[in-house]
Amino acid sequence: xxxxxxxxxxxxxxxxxxxxxxxxxxxxxxxxxxxxxxxxxxxxxxxxxxxxxxxxxxxxxxxxxxxxxxxxxxxxxxxxxxxxxxxxxxxxxxxxxxxxxxxxxxxxxxxxxxxxxxxxxxxxxxxxxxxxxxxxxxxxxxxxxxxxxxxxxxxxxxxxxxxxxxxxxxxxxxxxxxxxxxxxxxxxxxxxxxxxxxxxxxxxxxxxxxxxxxxxxxxxxxxxxxxxxxxxxxxxxxxxxxxxxxxxxxxxxxxxxxxxxxxxxxxxxxxxxxxxxxxxxxxxxxxxxxxxxxxxxxxxxxxxxxxxxxxxxxxxxxxxxxxxxxxxxxxxxxxxxxxxxxxxxxxxxxxxxxxxxxxxxxxxxxxxxxxxxxxxxxxxxxxxxxxxxxxxxxxxxxxxxxxxxxxxxxxxxxxxxxxxxxxxxxxxxxxxxxx
Amino acid sequence: xxxxxxxxxxxxxxxxxxxxxxxxxxxxxxxxxxxxxxxxxxxxxxxxxxxxxxxxxxxxxxxxxxxxxxxxxxxxxxxxxxxxxxxxxxxxxxxxxxxxxxxxxxxxxxxxxxxxxxxxxxxxxxxxxxxxxxxxxxxxxxxxxxxxxxxxxxxxxxxxxxxxxxxxxxxxxxxxxxxxxxxxxxxxxxxxxxxx
Numbered sequence: 001x002x003x004x005x006x007x008x009x010x011x012x013x014x015x016x017x018x019x020x021x022x023x024x025x026x027x028x029x030x031x032x033x034x035x036x037x038x039x040x041x042x043x044x045x046x047x048x049x050x051x052x053x054x055x056x057x058x059x060x061x062x063x064x065x066x067x068x069x070x071x072x073x074x075x076x077x078x079x080x081x082x083x084x085x086x087x088x089x090x091x092x093x094x095x096x097x098x099x100x101x102x103x104x105x106x107x108x109x110x111x112x113x114x115x116x117x118x119x120x121x122x123x124x125x126x127x128x129x130x131x132x133x134x135x136x137x138x139x140x141x142x143x144x145x146x147x148x149x150x151x152x153x154x155x156x157x158x159x160x161x162x163x164x165x166x167x168x169x170x171x172x173x174x175x176x177x178x179x180x181x182x183x184x185x186x187x188x189x190x191x192x193x194x195x196x197x198x199x200x201x202x203x204x205x206x207x208x209x210x211x212x213x214x215x216x217x218x219x220x221x222x223x224x225x226x227x228x229x230x231x232x233x234x235x236x237x238x239x240x241x242x243x244x245x246x247x248x249x250x251x252x253x254x255x256x257x258x259x260x261x262x263x264x265x266x267x268x269x270x271x272x273x274x275x276x277x278x279x280x281x282x283x284x285x286x287x288x289x290x291x292x293x294x295x296x297x298x299x300x301x302x303x304x305x306x307x308x309x310x311x312x313x314x315x316x317x318x319x320x321x322x323x324x325x326x327x328x329x330x331x332x333x334x335x336x337x338x339x340x341x342x343x344x345x346x347x348x349x350x351x352x353x354x355x356x357x358x359x360x361x362x363x364x365x366x367x368x369x370x371x372x373x374x375x376x377x378x379x380x381x382x383x384x385x386x387x388x389x390x391x392x393x394x395x396x397x398x399x400x401x402x403x404x405x406x407x408x409x410x411x412x413x414x415x416x417x418x419x420x421x422x423x424x425x426x427x428x429x430x431x432x433x434x435x
Numbered sequence: 436x437x438x439x440x441x442x443x444x445x446x447x448x449x450x451x452x453x454x455x456x457x458x459x460x461x462x463x464x465x466x467x468x469x470x471x472x473x474x475x476x477x478x479x480x481x482x483x484x485x486x487x488x489x490x491x492x493x494x495x496x497x498x499x500x501x502x503x504x505x506x507x508x509x510x511x512x513x514x515x516x517x518x519x520x521x522x523x524x525x526x527x528x529x530x531x532x533x534x535x536x537x538x539x540x541x542x543x544x545x546x547x548x549x550x551x552x553x554x555x556x557x558x559x560x561x562x563x564x565x566x567x568x569x570x571x572x573x574x575x576x577x578x579x580x581x582x583x584x585x586x587x588x589x590x591x592x593x594x595x596x597x598x599x600x601x602x603x604x605x606x607x608x609x610x611x612x613x614x615x616x617x618x619x620x621x622x623x624x625x626x627x628x629x630x631x
Contacts, residue, residue: 021520027528053539054486057486059482066455251466273452281495287485287488337507338505
């Protein structure tokens, strides 16, 4: 046991030191994996390194990732974001909170195509922030809804983070996608519920409803959104019905996105190449981390740390709730410094044995983990949605963090809801299995 | 020399993008083939394309500042402290990726020597797709060493140009491009709606 403590201290010390000194995450993972194997096991690290990294980099399930990233790249380059505000505003202005809901719903729709949170917040925000300001909406609520709902990009399928989690923990990506649907709706409803309650309490801060349109006018205003929504339903539906694998669904998404861009005349050779290169860079960055993490995971498994940690936590005799509270606190602290993909690959292989020992479902834990990662996007000092909104609004990082704080709390409430009724997560994928 | 290296990274990046596109092309081919009752298996080749895309794209992605690192403390450092940190991180990365390149070379040689075949239906000699990993790792090792030398000579690191977003989970360029591409047109529609 003493030896184990030394191994843990050395490895985690090296990990923290390398990360803090600015060494790239993927490179750090390889170094720590190397130390684990070279120093604490008799195995030769070099052949293990090459074979592990190679085997994990041509994983068929992972091919969905670059394609979904590409789909998002194409659509963010099309007119989609411009159409979102004008298309949604007429439908939502009757709710208490009025156009603040455009941020939430707009981000949700964007999330379903972009699969990443910073792009979601940026594309919706640059249209809605000026419009909301012009109409006199509370700035902190405008920023807060954007920061909070922007994170939905991770939860609403197709989600890049879910692919990362599915690959690292060897869970079915299709099931994860489907499992994310209802929790996504739960969080959206909670966000909207908060906005409704807030605006009923603060009536004096709400500008009047200034949109009067007939039903047909509303429909005409949102005509460009309809093809996108059809595309989303097609992509998710084809996975849900088992008609297509995630990779095939992603290919449908890419073709559909190209078609939409072509129809809206935003598809040029230039934008096609830009989108492809952008998708290549994003996916290269993530797959590089996954390859590094695969080597670290092998090293960790050789040293026996995850199993020992799981046994230790089991020995503590914590209740499931206590375990979740503890993990959530750890993740919130981690989330202040690390970004999503790194957080998932670093912790999943260590936390999963612990979670399974406690009797929690790995799919449920995946959804939980993704919500916690979402929360980390809006915690200072490192939170990407905060960075994006800072760049867009010119406000101080802490001001934006304070506006986002209520939504951070709402997400914690969301986790409590999902922990109380785990069926919300497992219900749909189980239905899918029984087909 | 500078021109040669930059061209190398860019070409390697274009090749990576080509392989990414090939994944989609293979899936389309597979679905079409299935429709006509022809058996064409894309799972394995798709995976090979993904691996090639990942490794060949490494250097270009680095130069565009898209690889992730924790920049919290780096941003606090100024002057020579900053230079020392950058030398350290690029130095470590160059050594590590050099080691990975060496290990990959060894793996490719063994696959070739023992005439190993891929496990799927295609049964191609596995060293062919593995070559992509070797080449990509070699190019990114050169890129890290290149950055190390540039910083040592007092130049600004190429990957620093997008400092704040270098850590982002998204390609910072895509947001910018989308922002620029945005016209004024969209504002007008809502105005028209309200007026009517």
